[in-house]
Amino acid sequence: MVSNSSNKSLGQAKSVEVGAKIYKVRGIRGAISVPENSAEAIYAATQELLLRIFEENQLNYDDIGSIFFTTTRDLDAGFPAFAARKLGLTDIALMCGHEMEVPGALPRTLRVLLHVNTTKSGAELRHVYLGDAVTLRPDKTSSTEKI
Secondary structure, eight states: OOBOTTSOBTTSOOEEEETTEEEEEEEEEEEEEOSSSSHHHHHHHHHHHHHHHHHHHTOOGGGEEEEEEEEOTTOOSSOHHHHHHHTTOOSSEEEEEEOOOOTTOOSSEEEEEEEEEESSOGGGOOBEEEGGGGGTOTTTBSOOOOO
């Protein structure tokens, strides 16, 4: 195992105790296919995906530490973070980037990684994949219907 300069294991989960509850930072993944490269389509897909993730994981905005969005390079008409801010996520660190270009990759796909403060185990979290994006991680998703 790799260790840092203070000899603590980097492989151990870090946690913070608040009252009687122990919170850990965990990641929730999601993805959605976007029908076209327009700002409106990107914003609508972003909001649909975020709302579904919040619903399925019973999240409050205060649970979120940061959100990282990526899009395939064929989606460049708008920033997913703009759509997130329209949902009221104004005090959360948001960042956007592009995915690697891999031959045969699913086109017009928006992906998200939310860093959440939670008492839930990793196994209790629900990752959300919508539309054609269900093919990306059928082993990890609880949302298998196509939109």
